[in-house]
Amino acid sequence: xxxxxxxxxxxxxxxxxxxxxxxxxxxxxxxxxxxxxxxxxxxxxxxxxxxxxxxxxxxxxxxxxxxxxxxxxxxxxxxxxxxxxxxxxxxxxxxxxxxxxxxxxxxxxxxxxxxxxxxxxxxxxxxxxxxxxxxxxxxxxxxxxxxxxxxxxxxxxxxxxxxxxxxxxxxxxxxxxxxxxxxxxxxxxxxxxxxxxxxxxxxxxxxxxxxxxxxxxxxxxxxxxxxxxxxxxxxxxxxxxxxxxxxxxxxxxxxxxxxxxxxxxxxxxxxxxxxxxxxxx
Amino acid sequence: xxxxxxxxxxxxxxxxxxxxxxxxxxxxxxxxxxxxxxxxxxxxxxxxxxxxxxxxxxxxxxxxxxxxxxxxxxxxxxxxxxxxxxxxxxxxxxxxxxxxxxxxxxxxxxxxxxxxxxxxxxxxxxxxxxxxxxxxxxxxxxxxxxxxxxxxxxxxxxxxxxxxxxxxxxxxxxxxxxxxxxxxxxxxxxxxxxxxxxxxxxxxxxxxxxxxxxxxxxxxxxxxxxxxxxxxxxxxxxxxxxxxxxxxxxx
Amino acid sequence: xxxxxxxxxxxxxxxxxxxxxxxxxxxxxxxxxxxxxxxxxxxxxxxxxxxxxxxxxxxxxxxxxxxxxxxxxxxxxxxxxxxxxxxxxxxxxxxxxxxxxxxxxxxxxxxxxxxxxxxxxxxxxxxxxxxxxxxxxxxxxxxxxxxxxxxxxxxxxxxxxxxxxxxxxxxxxxxxxxxxxxxxxxxxxxxxxxxxxxxxxxxxxxxxxxxxxxxxxxxxxxxxxxxxxxxxxxxxxxxxxxxxxxxxxxxxxxxxxxxxxxxxxxxxxxxxxxxxxxxxxxxxxxxxxxxxxxx
Numbered sequence: 001x002x003x004x005x006x007x008x009x010x011x012x013x014x015x016x017x018x019x020x021x022x023x024x025x026x027x028x029x030x031x032x033x034x035x036x037x038x039x040x041x042x043x044x045x046x047x048x049x050x051x052x053x054x055x056x057x058x059x060x061x062x063x064x065x066x067x068x069x070x071x072x073x074x075x076x077x078x079x080x081x082x083x084x085x086x087x088x089x090x091x092x093x094x095x096x097x098x099x100x101x102x103x104x105x106x107x108x109x110x111x112x113x114x115x116x117x118x119x120x121x122x123x124x125x126x127x128x129x130x131x132x133x134x135x136x137x138x139x140x141x142x143x144x145x146x147x148x149x150x151x152x153x154x155x156x157x158x159x160x161x162x163x164x165x166x167x168x169x170x171x172x173x174x175x176x177x178x179x180x181x182x183x184x185x186x187x188x189x190x191x192x193x194x195x196x197x198x199x200x201x202x203x204x205x206x207x208x209x210x211x212x213x214x215x216x217x218x219x220x221x222x223x224x225x226x227x228x229x230x231x232x233x234x235x236x237x238x239x240x241x242x243x244x245x246x247x248x249x250x251x252x253x254x255x256x257x258x259x260x261x262x263x264x265x266x267x268x269x270x271x272x273x274x275x276x277x278x279x280x281x
Numbered sequence: 282x283x284x285x286x287x288x289x290x291x292x293x294x295x296x297x298x299x300x301x302x303x304x305x306x307x308x309x310x311x312x313x314x315x316x317x318x319x320x321x322x323x324x325x326x327x328x329x330x331x332x333x334x335x336x337x338x339x340x341x342x343x344x345x346x347x348x349x350x351x352x353x354x355x356x357x358x359x360x361x362x363x364x365x366x367x368x369x370x371x372x373x374x375x376x377x378x379x380x381x382x383x384x385x386x387x388x389x390x391x392x393x394x395x396x397x398x399x400x401x402x403x404x405x406x407x408x409x410x411x412x413x414x415x416x417x418x419x420x421x422x423x424x425x426x427x428x429x430x431x432x433x434x435x436x437x438x439x440x441x442x443x444x445x446x447x448x449x450x451x452x453x454x455x456x457x458x459x460x461x462x463x464x465x466x467x468x469x470x471x472x473x474x475x476x477x478x479x480x481x482x483x484x485x486x487x488x489x490x491x492x493x494x495x496x497x498x499x500x501x502x503x504x505x506x507x508x509x510x511x512x513x514x515x516x517x518x519x520x521x522x523x524x525x526x527x528x529x530x531x532x
Numbered sequence: 533x534x535x536x537x538x539x540x541x542x543x544x545x546x547x548x549x550x551x552x553x554x555x556x557x558x559x560x561x562x563x564x565x566x567x568x569x570x571x572x573x574x575x576x577x578x579x580x581x582x583x584x585x586x587x588x589x590x591x592x593x594x595x596x597x598x599x600x601x602x603x604x605x606x607x608x609x610x611x612x613x614x615x616x617x618x619x620x621x622x623x624x625x626x627x628x629x630x631x632x633x634x635x636x637x638x639x640x641x642x643x644x645x646x647x648x649x650x651x652x653x654x655x656x657x658x659x660x661x662x663x664x665x666x667x668x669x670x671x672x673x674x675x676x677x678x679x680x681x682x683x684x685x686x687x688x689x690x691x692x693x694x695x696x697x698x699x700x701x702x703x704x705x706x707x708x709x710x711x712x713x714x715x716x717x718x719x720x721x722x723x724x725x726x727x728x729x730x731x732x733x734x735x736x737x738x739x740x741x742x743x744x745x746x747x748x749x750x751x752x753x754x755x756x757x758x759x760x761x762x763x764x765x766x767x768x769x770x771x772x773x774x775x776x777x778x779x780x781x782x783x784x785x786x787x788x789x790x791x792x793x794x795x796x797x798x799x800x801x802x803x804x805x806x807x808x809x810x811x812x813x814x815x816x817x818x819x820x821x822x823x824x825x826x827x
Contacts, residue, residue, distance in 0.1 A: 010722045014625075015632075017621045018629070021645065021692055022644050024648060024689050025647055031659060031662070031663055032655065032658075032659070079552055082548065082552040096553075097553070099557055100554075100556055106813075107559060107560055111750025112752060113750070113780050114750075116780075116781075121566050122562070161338065162377040164338065165371075166379055168335070170442070171363045171367030172393050173538050174546070176393050180389070180393075184380060185380055205654045205753045206753060232652055232753075235654050236657070236757065256655050256658055260655055263650050267647070361535050361539060393538070394534070395534045
């Protein structure tokens with residue numbers, strides 16, 4: 001009898017914990033979507049903010065986030081893939097590769113606000129790019145680099161050596177083997193990792209705080225050397241910095257919904273690629 | 282005396298601290314089929330793969346000794362590994378077609394080695410004919426190569442090697458993953474190919490070695506125990522170990 | 533000759549790829565040097581003794597008080613609270629997932645955990661303001677729910693996916709034979725879990741906690757939005773606090789370039805960097821122990 005009670009208690013402990021973790025997600029999504037989805041209208045998506053940002057839409061913030069993510073991609077993906085190719089395809093285990101791998105692991109653990117400081121010192125001040133979407137995109141690129149390298153390397157590791165041997169034995173150089181066989185085969189895996197990393201980058205706020213994000217921009221800026229609005233910062237601003245916080249709460253909920261939907265969209269694309277690729281094997 | 286095409290002299294090979302090949306001396310005669318036989322783990326595949334420098338991929342492999350293609354030193358850093366692999370083709374244990382179409386599997390090597398564009402279709406066709414695959418695939422050259430059956434894939438891999446007109450073809454248990462009918466086709470193919478190519482084949486199958494080989498090397502625990510004509514190895518082996526192995530007493 | 537040219541291309545690209553590897557070392561080094569360089573400029577004006585022992589962070593005052601203690605205490609308190617919530621929840625969830633959940637349930641639960649990891653920190657901070665804060669105020673009968681407890685709850689949510697995922701890997705890495713041996717000796721599945729499987733996975737569980745803790749310590753937006761931002765040494769979880777990250781986020785945008793205050797923010801960032809670095813290294817140490825143990 002006593003044993004039975006203990007066992008029951010243990011069940012509650014484990015299953016209960018799992019239920020609580022699931023509830024966290026449920027509460028987050030329910031609260032934000034139940035109050036935010038009704039704010040999402042075509043006007044909200046496509047209009048500029050108006051009346052001191054108490055009315056209107058979030059179009060500049062959406063454009064800003066897309067432009068920002070685009071710059072991050074252009075910078076971090078080639079760089080990260082090249083580094084992963086070096087580590088997995090060219091390099092033999094050595095002191096140097098151990099140091100590179102240790103650097104990558106530690107870079108992944110650095111708080112994002114410190115990347116913000118580094119972006120400020122390097123891009124804004126030293127490279128004189130100013131506070132701009134370019135500086136912010138490059139900063140987010142640095143932040144994304146370790147994740148892109150790690151996920152790409154994992155994708156490359158899954159390619160069996162027999163694929164590489166096939167072309168090498170025909171007298172292809174290592175680069176030709178990488179370009180013609182390894183990368184095309186690893187592409188779905190690389191893509192999945194890249195998209196998940198970018199979805200994280202798109203939701204980041206701390207690294208862009210000092211490198212170019214703006215409270216409000218008059219009109220719509222798509223120039224890469226200008227400040228920009230971004231969805232996460234817009235949400236932060238609407239919920240803490242605005243002079244009439246209660247009045248703009250529906251806008252804040254709407255912005256949060258759009259941000260989460262955007263991030264989930266990225267994730268769904270990534271899962272789709274992973275799923276489709278798995279079912280092909 | 283046979284003309285020597287490929288040779289190893291005083292070859293030692295290590296993986297890390299483990300010595301896998303011990304003082305191997307072997308000469309492969311031109312335009313003949315030489316089989317390497319021996320129990321699993323005896324180093325026959327390792328020996329085969331050292332001739333086209335496939336061990337370059339393994340970070341902990343270390344090689345001592347001299348390997349030669351004609352008079353060319355295979356491991357001399359001055360010589361191009363790309364060039365050597367173009368001259369020494371290889372067919373692997375498991376068919377490994379490129380993730381491309383049937384046609385591209387053959388044209389790939391021709392393209393990277395910059396063969397004239399207008400000659401490529403002709404070269405692809407003749408290599409497929411030479412590998413007795415043409416009739417089966419001529420209407421579906423644009424199909425992904427992985428859609429072929431295992432036996433067809435392996436013949437495609439042979440065609441892919443033959444298309445470059447190498448001087449030597451190394452075959453690492455090419456039939457072990459195939460059914461008997463496919464194996465038989467490949468054996469026939471090997472007999473025809475040896476007119477033009479020097480073939481070294483690693484096999485587990487005694488009957489196969491007996492059917493196709495001119496010469497046979499028996500390896501045991503990283504050493505070349507006996508190297509002689511196929512007739513002598515199978516009918517009149519000099520070494521007790523060889524006798525037991527070909528007699529089916531172990532391995 | 534064509535082959536020479538192709539091999540040359542291969543060599544050049546190899547060097548190029550290698551250079552990207554060197555850049556990652558340079559990036560870590562660059563961040564380190566930036567922090568140290570600006571910290572030295574700070575300590576030229578303010579003594580390290582004041583920095584580490586003073587009681588106030590008040591750069592605006594006439595004298596300029598730059599003590600990291602209130603910020604460090606805030607950071608530590610919020611992170612500690614988050615771990616008190618997330619560690620048991622995370623490890624029990626991981627145990628449920630790997631030992632008891634049927635594969636169909638796993639297929640539902642794993643995406644839920646990945647979705648939780650995908651929610652942007654600013655959205656979680658927002659919920660701290662509109663949902664968790666008012667909830668805390670109501671339950672404890674206080675004016676304002678923006679305090680350390682709020683931050684701890686939110687950071688727990690953010691650290692959970694990391695802790696669950698890595699703990700689950702650690703539990704899965706325990707050889708099946710351990711469990712079978714325990715069950716064969718007559719232990720039931722609970723005794724097996726708590727006395728054999730979890731202890732065997734301990735190094736991996738510690739690694740999971742360390743990585744979750746690193747994430748909680750370094751998180752900016754949620755604590756910035758939900759903890760009230762009062763830079764005094766907190767007396768309890770119901771006090772408003774201000775972490776190192778939040779301080780940098782608030783003040784960096786306003787300080788004049790290359791003033792003592794500006795350098796001070798790099799100095800506190802350097803302290804944060806060293807803390808998270810050591811925690812990550814510690815986590816890695818334990819993760820390696822698990823690997824060696826099972827190899």
